[in-house]
Amino acid sequence: MTSWVARLSCNRREAEAAIALDEPFPGIAPPPILTATEGDGGWLLELHTGTRPSPALLAMLSALAPSAPDPPSVEEIPEADWVVQSQAGQAPVDAGRFHVFPGHRAGEARPGQIALRIEASLAFGTGQHATTAGCLLILDRLARQRRLGRVLDLGTGSGVLAIAAARADRSARVIATDIDPVAIRVARRHAGRNHADGISFGVGAGLGATPIRRAAPFDLVLANILARPLIELAEGLSWTVRPGGLLLLAGLLRGQERAIRAAFGARGFRLVQRLQGDWPILLLARRGRGKPPSRAAAIRAARRGKAAAWRSAGTI
Known part of the structure; x- marks a missing residue:
């Protein structure tokens, strides 16, 4: 073919x-x-x-x-050769303690690094792009400071962020979803190769995936997608992140940051950390420490956000 x-x-x-x-x-x-x-x-x-x-x-x-x-x-x-060719020969990426490498560059991690083998495939997210590398850097900082708790990787692609979370904090409960079943197959394979077998994977659009509805609210949500879906999902994410929990947003351009911050600020999130660049990375915290929303309220919000489905190929 x-x-x-x-x-x-x-x-x-x-x-x-x-x-x-x-x-x-x-x-x-x-x-x-x-x-x-x-x-x-x-x-x-x-x-x-x-x-x-x-x-x-x-x-x-x-x-x-x-x-x-x-x-x-x-x-x-x-x-699929276009994917393999685009990644062949690429150097490993170091972001904090994480060392992301393709199979042909194994054995180059330094002592103390967390080596993640991510191969060229039909799912995106090898660490080469600034958004993925920036997310890994912030994720490493968080794992050094605290337990990650219950983690959601929304639009997981290759699974690299979910695997990084599971490897950095073995006590974390990690769920990874994507609308593309091919991406989920690839991510499962990567998880096995990287000894991160405890990740729960699921196929689903937006926040409507069954694993998300069952496990919400989360202590940390990773969303490396695109600006428009992020804005459309803002309301649903305000119920998916527990009060006091964290939301890591990436995939937006510098000119889109103001709209993203306004959308999430209006729903109770405040900026905690920002990585600058053409592709800024935003770490937000949900205000409040009150009682989490009811499951019915969370499901209603998830359904309203379901229209913001995207292909994992849209992730970076």
């Missing part, structure tokens, strides 16, 4: 705007995967599909980058 990739030149602003879209290709099913990379020749949008992209889909791609001097190029490639 083969898959297809369409490539289109763009500038940085167009790349950032394109990958920030919740649904860059409305009406296309199954939704294609869109990535943006920067190389020696400038920025590039890449569209990955299981079948040859239609003229309508290519027109949608072209509309995302008006500055492109040429139409998209289309290439047929072996299935």
Whole structure:
């Protein structure tokens, strides 16, 4: 079997705007995967599909980058090779105590580091992107300071954040969910390879997944997704995080931070820590130490947030 990739030149602003879209290709099913990379020749949008992209889909791609001097190029490639090739040869990533590496770079962790083997696959999240690395850095700081308690990794992708939480605090109860069953299969495999067998995985959209409803509220929620789904999930997350609990948000661009902070500030969250950069990482705490909401209230909030479902390929 083969898959297809369409490539289109763009500038940085167009790349950032394109990958920030919740649904860059409305009406296309199954939704294609869109990535943006920067190389020696400038920025590039890449569209990955299981079948040859239609003229309508290519027109949608072209509309995302008006500055492109040429139409998209289309290439047929072996299935999933684009993922492997994009990660082949990449150096391990160090973030706090965490050392994230592909299998061919095993044995390079320093004494005292927590080595996490995350392979190239059909699920995103290898630690290479600033959002994942930033989340790992803050997660390491938290694990040094306190017990993590009950943890939710929302939109887990490769499972790297859930695995990191489980490895950094063996007493933590970690739940990881994703709308994409392929991502969950990959994450389970990674958990086994990294001796993090205690993680509970589940498939589900937004906050509507059964494992979330059963285990809420959480002491720590990790949400490395995109700005628009985060805003749409703000109300549901206000019930999913226990009073006094923490919420780690990532996947937003610098220009989207004000809207994110306003949405969560209005629902009882305050900023605890921020990592600066083009992709800021926000650690928020839910105000109050009162009685957690009833299960019925939490389920109602989860259903209202269910419309904010996303593909794990939208995670970074």
